[in-house]
Amino acid sequence: MRKSRCLHAAGTASDVMSAVTDHYAQLLAPIYLWMAGGPHNALSVGAADLSALGLGTARGAVAIDLGSGFGMHAIPLARLGYTVTAIDTSAILLTELRRLGDGLGICAIEDDLLNFTAHIVTAPSLILCMGDTLTHLSNPGDVDLLCARVVASLAPNGRFITAFRDYTHPARGDARFIPVRSDADRIHTCFLEEESDRVLVHDMVHERQGETWTMHVSHYPKLRLNPDVVVRSLERHGLSVTRQQGPRGMVQIVAVRGG
Numbered sequence: 001m002r003k004s005r006c007l008h009a010a011g012t013a014s015d016v017m018s019a020v021t022d023h024y025a026q027l028l029a030p031i032y033l034w035m036a037g038g039p040h041n042a043l044s045v046g047a048a049d050l051s052a053l054g055l056g057t058a059r060g061a062v063a064i065d066l067g068s069g070f071g072m073h074a075i076p077l078a079r080l081g082y083t084v085t086a087i088d089t090s091a092i093l094l095t096e097l098r099r100l101g102d103g104l105g106i107c108a109i110e111d112d113l114l115n116f117t118a119h120i121v122t123a124p125s126l127i128l129c130m131g132d133t134l135t136h137l138s139n140p141g142d143v144d145l146l147c148a149r150v151v152a153s154l155a156p157n158g159r160f161i162t163a164f165r166d167y168t169h170p171a172r173g174d175a176r177f178i179p180v181r182s183d184a185d186r187i188h189t190c191f192l193e194e195e196s197d198r199v200l201v202h203d204m205v206h207e208r209q210g211e212t213w214t215m216h217v218s219h220y221p222k223l224r225l226n227p228d229v230v231v232r233s234l235e236r237h238g239l240s241v242t243r244q245q246g247p248r249g250m251v252q253i254v255a256v257r258g259g
Helices: 015-035 039-052 074-079 091-100 113-119 140-153 227-236
Strands: 062-066 083-088 107-110 126-129 159-164 177-182 186-194 198-209 212-223 240-245 251-256
Touching (some): 015 091, 015 198, 083 091, 083 113, 091 107, 140 227
Parallel strands (some): 062 126, 083 107
Antiparallel strands (some): 186 198, 198 212, 240 251
């Protein structure tokens, strides 16, 4: 595996991935820490996720965090002793990760998820893809490709853990409107619109500027990804797979490579 430097520009992305990247850059990324309740709350939740997975101190073990964002899981992993490579398409969120994780030695890389193998120096014992990141991929073929690359990259006995939302049966009626967070100066609401193989996620953010409220609206697609498809893909590529209930209403899949 070839070595990589720690800072890279994002590679060429599909139209879907470009839409996701643009949506985050223009609307979500600047308020993402606020959405998560601030850095202390977000990192505490991330640490609790890792504890629930049985991940403890692992001095020198190598981990890759796909779709790392501001470091909700990457920073707690580094605090446990992992050598972490964090990959995301958002330069804004990676800047926050470097700030919050200063001194932890996390290698933060701006790139497409599918390019993660270009940044591997040592075979990882852990690859994470949390927070609904998997549904950001363009199509089921890209999901299968990611699974294949995960299997080829993991060290013996290494684990791949992913958590995402099952949109195969989207919400109906009023349930399509999801209040994300609000305070005296900002209100964030999400609206889900069903399509054949995707769900369009509309984010509506109202912000107070003095006595005036301004609304910002943007949308991006997510795959209606059946968890069984992911399980079958990982099993077909040779991993032992367990499906379970994940955090915050997500499906969680834990896959292990044999020794």
